[in-house]
Amino acid sequence: MKNLIKISLSVLTLALFVSCTQDYDIGEITKPTNLDVTTEVVGQSEEMPNGDGSGAVKFSASADNAMSYRFIYGDGFEEVSASGETTHSFNKNGVNDYTVKVIASGTAGNSANTTETVTVFSDFSDPETKQLLTGGSTKTWYVAAAEPGHLGVGPSSGEGFTSPVWYAAVPFEKAGAPSSSCFYTDEMTFSLNANDNIEYVYNNNGQTFFNVDYVAEFGGSGEGDQCIDYDDSSVKSVSLSPATSGVPAELTTGTAINISDGGTMSYYIGASTYEVLSIDENTMHVRAIMGNNPALAWYLKFTTAQGEPEEEEEFQSEFNELVWSDEFDGDGTLNSDKWNFETGNNDGWGNQELQYYTEENAVIEDGILKINAVAESTNGFDYSSARITTMDKFEFTYGRVEVRAKMPEGGGTWPAIWMLGANFPEAGWPEAGEIDIMEYKGNEPGVVHGTLHMPGNFAGDAITETTTVSDAASEFHNYGVEWSEDRILFLVDDVVYHEFENTADSPFNDPFFLILNLAMGGTFGGDVAGDFSQATFEIDYVRVYQAAE
Numbered sequence: 001m002k003n004l005i006k007i008s009l010s011v012l013t014l015a016l017f018v019s020c021t022q023d024y025d026i027g028e029i030t031k032p033t034n035l036d037v038t039t040e041v042v043g044q045s046e047e048m049p050n051g052d053g054s055g056a057v058k059f060s061a062s063a064d065n066a067m068s069y070r071f072i073y074g075d076g077f078e079e080v081s082a083s084g085e086t087t088h089s090f091n092k093n094g095v096n097d098y099t100v101k102v103i104a105s106g107t108a109g110n111s112a113n114t115t116e117t118v119t120v121f122s123d124f125s126d127p128e129t130k131q132l133l134t135g136g137s138t139k140t141w142y143v144a145a146a147e148p149g150h151l152g153v154g155p156s157s158g159e160g161f162t163s164p165v166w167y168a169a170v171p172f173e174k175a176g177a178p179s180s181s182c183f184y185t186d187e188m189t190f191s192l193n194a195n196d197n198i199e200y201v202y203n204n205n206g207q208t209f210f211n212v213d214y215v216a217e218f219g220g221s222g223e224g225d226q227c228i229d230y231d232d233s234s235v236k237s238v239s240l241s242p243a244t245s246g247v248p249a250e251l252t253t254g255t256a257i258n259i260s261d262g263g264t265m266s267y268y269i270g271a272s273t274y275e276v277l278s279i280d281e282n283t284m285h286v287r288a289i290m291g292n293n294p295a296l297a298w299y300l301k302f303t304t305a306q307g308e309p310e311e312e313e314e315f316q317s318e319f320n321e322l323v324w325s326d327e328f329d330g331d332g333t334l335n336s337d338k339w340n341f342e343t344g345n346n347d348g349w350g351n352q353e354l355q356y357y358t359e360e361n362a363v364i365e366d367g368i369l370k371i372n373a374v375a376e377s378t379n380g381f382d383y384s385s386a387r388i389t390t391m392d393k394f395e396f397t398y399g400r401v402e403v404r405a406k407m408p409e410g411g412g413t414w415p416a417i418w419m420l421g422a423n424f425p426e427a428g429w430p431e432a433g434e435i436d437i438m439e440y441k442g443n444e445p446g447v448v449h450g451t452l453h454m455p456g457n458f459a460g461d462a463i464t465e466t467t468t469v470s471d472a473a474s475e476f477h478n479y480g481v482e483w484s485e486d487r488i489l490f491l492v493d494d495v496v497y498h499e500f501e502n503t504a505d506s507p508f509n510d511p512f513f514l515i516l517n518l519a520m521g522g523t524f525g526g527d528v529a530g531d532f533s534q535a536t537f538e539i540d541y542v543r544v545y546q547a548a549e
Contacts (some may be wrong), residue, residue: 412528
């Protein structure tokens with residue numbers, strides 16, 4: 001995790017799947033009133049009174065007592081906006097009039113509506129995307145389940161333009177649970193009809209994978225995203241239009257796919273417009289803004305080849321002789337022949353950490369080592385916790401480390417399983433080298449980091465990879481590293497997710513010692529939740545294996 005002068009890494013603020021919909025107190029049932037709609041034809045000028053040819057019109061609706069607004073555009077497309085703000089592209093070439101109906105919905109089904117007529121000029125055409133999408137006749141697309149990030153989410157602006165910076169699914173992540181497995185059976189077929197217009201058929205094999213925000217609305221129950229019986233197989237019209245998201249031109253095709261009648265491309269997020277970030281003969285990467293939260297952009301990868309999960313080869317370790325372990329049997333205190341306590345704050349341990357380490361915050365209960373972080377005043381600091389090492393008691397070169405552990409919960413928590421070069425007191429950091437077997441932060445639940453620090457690659461430039469362990473805070477998992485003179489592998493439950501080619505010039509060829517700790521806040525842990533009171537990092541065992549002589 002960190003050294004005495006540092007020890008960290010970072011990734012996001014994954015308040016990821018926290019629902020961003022508003023809660024309304026129904027209270028007195030009232031009908032929306034004072035519905036007002038304004039329109040702005042994009043690119044309208046004296047020279048181009050009907051717009052710049054994009055066909056885009058910005059709509060803004062407001063009404064007293066309204067909870068959402070439905071826009072029926074008069075061209076076969078419609079959408080719902082919680083804010084009343086939206087942009088729609090009309091795609092019939094030339095100058096055309098459209099009568100747009102806007103419905104403001106309130107409580108108990110009460111609504112008010114009005115119509116607006118817009119006159120728009122469109123001359124948009126993207127024959128290349130049309131050809132790739134349909135194959136010139138008909139083409140079926142599937143969720144690219146084997147690809148990292150085939151489903152993900154990030155902010156709709158700024159750094160989120162090109163990738164799901166808050167969450168990205170690992171390959172076949174949704175395959176195992178009945179609540180999500182339907183996601184990978186979807187078939188999305190785009191065809192050209194006799195008039196050379198695009199039509200779309202969504203075959204969901206009877207179930208669609210719904211975002212948690214829409215589960216109740218479509219008859220689901222329980223918590224979280226889930227597959228729901230939902231028939232959306234009717235033939236829908238598709239138009240292509242200029243994308244209006246603001247994604248930089250070099251990061252997108254600039255074309256959006258618009259599906260009529262509220263159609264969706266697999267994962268249901270209340271969106272019918274998908275910006276095409278990239279497309280070729282066999283792959284497509286799209287981005288869509290969540291229907292009830294314009295701050296969220298969801299990402300999907302599709303392929304023309306429906307994949308099946310490959311059988312995972314069982315990991316074969318080259319180190320199988322147990323040379324050191326602590327099983328933390330029974331109850332009581334740590335074995336002082338194996339572990340040292342490091343106490344204090346040590347100027348934030350080089351990472352602006354907020355905790356004060358004590359010997360009292362690590363206990364063994366029912367065969368589990370529990371490192372407790374507590375919100376309490378301790379020696380001038382607001383949090384107490386514990387940090388233990390094997391320095392001068394057990395140090396080794398090369399081998400396999402396996403730690404079975406369960407992560408703490410709570411924003412600002414930062415548990416770590418790591419190793420530091422035994423020559424650290426003389427060589428310093430990062431010269432001694434650091435192997436972060438596992439780092440985790442409560443502000444980014446479900447994401448596990450494996451990292452190496454060394455001269456030329458440390459702090460923000462460390463060599464790092466992440467993997468998703470969705471139940472890391474509720475279940476025990478095996479976190480490990482396989483370390484030899486040729487390579488360093490990082491594993492979770494014997495699955496490798498990060499590989500480093502070791503060389504004779506690296507610091508990873510000398511003895512290292514083990515460290516376990518639970519930090520609070522700091523450069524990696526981030527802000528501590530305002531309601532944080534206590535969290536526990538649980539370790540079932542620590543085992544070190546080396547090659548048999």
